[in-house]
Amino acid sequence: MDNALLIGLSRQTAMMREMSVVASNLANVNTTGYKSQSMLFDQYLMPVASEQSPDKTLTFVQDYGQFRNLADGEMRATGNPLDVAINGEGFFKVQTPQGVRYTRDGHFQLDDTGQLVTSQGYPVLSDAGTPITFAIDEGHITIARDGTITTSRDGISASEQQRGKLALVSFPNMQALRNEGDNLYVTDEQEQPAANPRLIQGSLEGSNVKPIVEMTNMMEILRSYQSAQNLVQSADDMRRQAISQIGSPA
Incomplete structure (x- = not known):
């Protein structure tokens, strides 16, 4: 019994x-x-x-x-140039008060200083490990498939400038990622550049x-x-x- x-x-x-x-x-x-x-x-x-x-x-x-x-979630077109979806492997890097964290949530925006941040206000990091900042008159932002960011003034191609490249990383053991709230992950695994990054500007990845x-x-x-x-x-x-x-x- x-x-x-x-x-x-x-x-x-x-x-x-x-x-x-x-x-x-x-x-x-x-x-x-x-x-x-x-x-x-x-x-x-x-x-x-x-x-x-x-x-x-x-x-x-x-x-x-x-x-x-x-597995990837459904891709939803938003038309917002600061929305970025990851198609395939990889995570964005963001800076939080607790340290670097990782996310698949590409719903970005600009704060009062022109810095690219997450919905929670955390700076999005470039592949150099630094925040990405835009000037006030840089109204046309383009994010390429590999994460390269270029801007232009009033859509004039001659004024295009490169503002960095979004960091997109992967890990040897993806199952070691731990949820930390705010749609963020933390891990003790050593990060590495994601192979063949595929970003889609103007779209968001839904939940799977x-x-x-x-x-x-x-x-x-x-x-x-x-x-x-x-x-x-x-x-x-x-x-x-x-x-x-x-x-x-x-």
């Missing part, structure tokens, strides 16, 4: 964490550049868990990590969350949780019945 309770509780604990991941996916279905996540589960074998176990081996549920789906899939997962988790709850309840009822019989006078 103790084993049944422990097995049921281990499964319920894992499913609670899985439900939290599914809820996070659904909450970010409209978040620019968001990558959905899923839980990774494994069996945990407990040898000699109880003398009452015939084979001396019990199997518990163990969630040992999360998997991030790095599939709401119908996530809702289906949520219903399956609820059914599995209820099944585990029934197992726990049955084991508890058996325990109560055994105690009642043992405590009854002969």
Whole structure:
């Protein structure tokens, strides 16, 4: 009975964490550049868990990590020249008070000083590791496929100037990225230039969350949780019945 309770509780604990991941996916279905996540589960074998176990081996549920789906989200044209979508591999670099962070959210804007910043006001970094700043009269901004930024005054090609190149980086282990809020990631992995960068100016990458899939997962988790709850309840009822019989006078 103790084993049944422990097995049921281990499964319920894992499913609670899985439900939290599914809820996070659904909450970010409209978040620019968001990558959905899923839980990774494994069996945990407990040898000699109880003398009452015939084979001396019990199997518990163990969630040992999360998997991030790095597939591209849907590309949405916005017409805003400061919106930039990444098609394929890579992350933008931004400077935050906590240090350099990474994001797929290319919804950029200019602050009061002409600096290119994220929606949260964090400076976007160039491949040289410096912020990108524009002059007041530079009204035509062009961002090339490789991230090179050029500007011109009043659309005159003779006045074109290069203002730097957006940093686009990748990592040896992309699954090591950790969410840090504000659509930002942090990692201990060594960054490296993204191979064959492909940027699309005037577009944004949508979330790759599939709401119908996530809702289906949520219903399956609820059914599995209820099944585990029934197992726990049955084991508890058996325990109560055994105690009642043992405590009854002969």
